[in-house]
Amino acid sequence: MFLELNNLLNTTPERAEQGKLTLLCDAKTDGSFLVHHFLSFYLKANCKVCFVALIQSFSHYNIVGQKLGVNLTMARERGQLVFLEGLKSAVDVFFQAQEKPHPLQFLREANAGNLKPLFEFVREALKPVDSGEAGWTYPVLLVDDLSVLLSLGLGAVAVLDFIHYCRATVCWELKGNVVVLVHDSGDVEDEENDILLNGLSHQSHLILRAEGLATGFCRDVHGQLRILWRRPLQSTSQRDQSLTYQYKIQDRSVSFFAKGMSPAVL
Amino acid sequence: MAAVATCGGDAGSAGSAVATASKSNVTSFQRRGPRVSGTNDSGPRLVSITGTRPSVRNGQLLVSTGLPALDQLLGGGLAVGTVLLIEEDKYNIYSSLLFKYFLAEGIVNGHTLLVASANEDPANILQELPAPLLDDNCKKEFDEDVYNHKTPESNIKMKIAWRYQLLPKMEQIGPVSSSRFGHYYDASKRIPQELIEASKWHGFFLPEKISSTLKVEPCSLTHGYIKLLQFIQNIICEEGFDGSNPQKKQKNILRIGIQNLGSPLWGDDICCTENGDSSHSLTKFLYVLRGLLRTSLSACIITMPTHLIQNKAFIAHVTNLSDVVVGLESFIGSERETNPLYKDYHGLIHIRQIPRLNNLFCDESDVKDLGFKLKRKLFTIERLHLPPDLSDTVSRSSKQDLAESAKRLGPGCGMMAGGKKHLDF
Numbered sequence: 001m002f003l004e005l006n007n008l009l010n011t012t013p014e015r016a017e018q019g020k021l022t023l024l025c026d027a028k029t030d031g032s033f034l035v036h037h038f039l040s041f042y043l044k045a046n047c048k049v050c051f052v053a054l055i056q057s058f059s060h061y062n063i064v065g066q067k068l069g070v071n072l073t074m075a076r077e078r079g080q081l082v083f084l085e086g087l088k089s090a091v092d093v094f095f096q097a098q099e100k101p102h103p104l105q106f107l108r109e110a111n112a113g114n115l116k117p118l119f120e121f122v123r124e125a126l127k128p129v130d131s132g133e134a135g136w137t138y139p140v141l142l143v144d145d146l147s148v149l150l151s152l153g154l155g156a157v158a159v160l161d162f163i164h165y166c167r168a169t170v171c172w173e174l175k176g177n178v179v180v181l182v183h184d185s186g187d188v189e190d191e192e193n194d195i196l197l198n199g200l201s202h203q204s205h206l207i208l209r210a211e212g213l214a215t216g217f218c219r220d221v222h223g224q225l226r227i228l229w230r231r232p233l234q235s236t237s238q239r240d241q242s243l244t245y246q247y248k249i250q251d252r253s254v255s256f257f258a259k260g261m262s263p264a265v266l
Numbered sequence: 267m268a269a270v271a272t273c274g275g276d277a278g279s280a281g282s283a284v285a286t287a288s289k290s291n292v293t294s295f296q297r298r299g300p301r302v303s304g305t306n307d308s309g310p311r312l313v314s315i316t317g318t319r320p321s322v323r324n325g326q327l328l329v330s331t332g333l334p335a336l337d338q339l340l341g342g343g344l345a346v347g348t349v350l351l352i353e354e355d356k357y358n359i360y361s362s363l364l365f366k367y368f369l370a371e372g373i374v375n376g377h378t379l380l381v382a383s384a385n386e387d388p389a390n391i392l393q394e395l396p397a398p399l400l401d402d403n404c405k406k407e408f409d410e411d412v413y414n415h416k417t418p419e420s421n422i423k424m425k426i427a428w429r430y431q432l433l434p435k436m437e438q439i440g441p442v443s444s445s446r447f448g449h450y451y452d453a454s455k456r457i458p459q460e461l462i463e464a465s466k467w468h469g470f471f472l473p474e475k476i477s478s479t480l481k482v483e484p485c486s487l488t489h490g491y492i493k494l495l496q497f498i499q500n501i502i503c504e505e506g507f508d509g510s511n512p513q514k515k516q517k518n519i520l521r522i523g524i525q526n527l528g529s530p531l532w533g534d535d536i537c538c539t540e541n542g543d544s545s546h547s548l549t550k551f552l553y554v555l556r557g558l559l560r561t562s563l564s565a566c567i568i569t570m571p572t573h574l575i576q577n578k579a580f581i582a583h584v585t586n587l588s589d590v591v592v593g594l595e596s597f598i599g600s601e602r603e604t605n606p607l608y609k610d611y612h613g614l615i616h617i618r619q620i621p622r623l624n625n626l627f628c629d630e631s632d633v634k635d636l637g638f639k640l641k642r643k644l645f646t647i648e649r650l651h652l653p654p655d656l657s658d659t660v661s662r663s664s665k666q667d668l669a670e671s672a673k674r675l676g677p678g679c680g681m682m683a684g685g686k687k688h689l690d691f
Contacts, residue, residue, distance in 0.1 A: 030622060057347075060624050063625075086553075087556055095495075147583075148586070153546035188579050190579035190582065217630070217632075249626050
């Protein structure tokens with residue numbers, strides 16, 4: 001969890017909002033540092049987290065998590081974290097026919113499938129346990145990332161349906177949060193990705209957009225972060241609040257500063 | 267590597283255990299004795315594998331790509347468990363050379379090879395590998411080769427600007443020094459037959475494998491891809507690269523090389539049409555392949571003819587699903603071959619993506635404009651230098667040509683002041 005980002009977003013693990021959909025997107029850069037931030041943030045907020053990690057292995061998140069102060073192995077053991085490792089599960093589902101539907105069942109299907117088994121997995125993982133032992137505060141679903149699902153053959157509509165179901169269950173029914181990452185293809189014409197991104201942008205309460213600098217690569221400023229707060233369900237005449245910061249990623253943290261105020265320049 | 271008991275752990279966690287060991291007493295500066303793979307250190311039981319070293323940044327286990335200049339640009343080497351995707355140049359000359367360097371490095375280090383191709387028999391590919399330069403005398407030879415044509419001029423020039431004599435002669439990316447980690451190869455000689463026979467390799471030649479009947483239930487992947495994935499998985503399981511064979515005390519790396527993936531010879535039509543029927547077969551293949559690699563001690567090189575793919579969004583998908591992506595652009599056949607701007611180079615090399623493994627950020631080099639040149643014994647990758655304008659009578663037309671070409675250089679080109687407009691003084 002990056003403390004500077006908490007300040008910018010005006011949240012702390014103790015008093016974070018509930019029932020929100022946060023959209024992370026990156027254009028021409030890698031926005032995965034935001035995923036690490038939210039993962040450690042919600043684990044520190046004592047939430048029950050279901051992490052659908054489709055792009056990297058568990059040890060990668062674990063090692064970065066240790067730098068940010070959370071231990072994913074321990075969280076998984078005590079039941080706070082339910083981790084779906086996409087790469088490992090894909091190997092399982094591909095080489096052996098499964099008896100019961102596997103969350104990544106769509107890999108075996110010839111036509112564009114749907115994400116119903118994945119939704120069942122999420123619902124099963126986040127349903128409140130009645131035994132009343134560990135009382136986690138609220139459930140959180142984290143997906144990294146949704147563009148992988150598009151490149152594996154699913155349509156944008158199937159992914160939007162999946163997010164809709166997840167929102168209905170996690171945000172509305174269980175009063176939890178959903179955080180998803182989508183890549184923005186930028187100037188490359190990717191229709192499905194644009195549909196997904198636009199659809200999610202209209203549904204989300206908070207959009208964090210990591211962009212590369214327009215002038216290209218810079219050693220001291222790794223990119224620009226645009227934060228947009230929205231109120232999707234209320235029609236208000238107020239404009240959505242938007243802020244832009246530039247950032248530099250360091251070994252254990254990310255430092256944010258206003259545009260042009262990089263410490264290297266001052 | 268953690269203690270041998272934790273078999274089945276994926277390469278990432280193994281790499282981190284290497285990091286803890288490397289911080290204690292094994293550093294990369296340790297004088298390497300005879301390359302024994304079974305050395306156990308006094309600290310945690312660390313079994314070092316030949317031809318690998320831990321990364322200084324995140325402790326990930328690295329193997330050499332066969333090209334020390336490329337290793338330097340990738341932050342020390344290719345991490346075990348990752349995919350190196352090479353976007354082929356137009357006539358597949360230099361990309362097949364990089365492919366061969368990777369395999370030759372595997373033979374020299376004693377790694378197991380798995381070569382998959384749809385158009386060439388793997389046995390023939392192995393016969394054509396370049397010979398390694400293992401003799402120290404040879405290295406001194408090409409050290410002089412690089413510098414000798416500069417010394418007479420530099421002695422004459424440095425009477426007035428003598429301070430410049432202290433600077434390095436040519437700003438090369440990658441020191442021309444020998445290392446046990448990466449080796450140099452002589453592209454004009456073939457690898458000695460006894461090295462090939464001493465090595466362990468598996469070949470996958472698509473026309474042979476595909477003649478058998480299809481006995482797997484229909485998936486949306488092309489038949490050739492399914493066969494290749496099953497073949498790779500069999501090798502990994504049987505030879506214990508995924509740690510499933512605990513009595514094997516000698517761990518080794520599996521180097522997988524897949525040539526021309528995505529070409530029509532594999533049965534994939536992604537290069538022929540814009541939205542083919544099997545348009546997601548290649549991405550699913552890459553996903554499952556990466557899943558196999560992450561859970562085993564292997565590294566993979568794939569060459570892909572991306573210049574034939576018309577769907578640019580697809581290339582973005584493939585890039586996101588791979589770890590390291592390097593693009594080659596050769597000057598052969600293009601008008602840049604005769605352009606005086608590029609006379610020192612054979613082509614451009616673009617590092618499109620470097621993975622952020624176990625870390626928040628990666629080691630990107632500052633230099634974005636890199637050119638490569640293939641000499642007989644050395645494949646150099648350098649920062650692209652524009653040659654000085656030394657002609658006596660500089661005609662206006664030649665200056666316009668230079669200005670046009672200078673515009674096409676990437677935005678990271680910082681050493682020439684004349685970016686967009688050519689100012690005539």
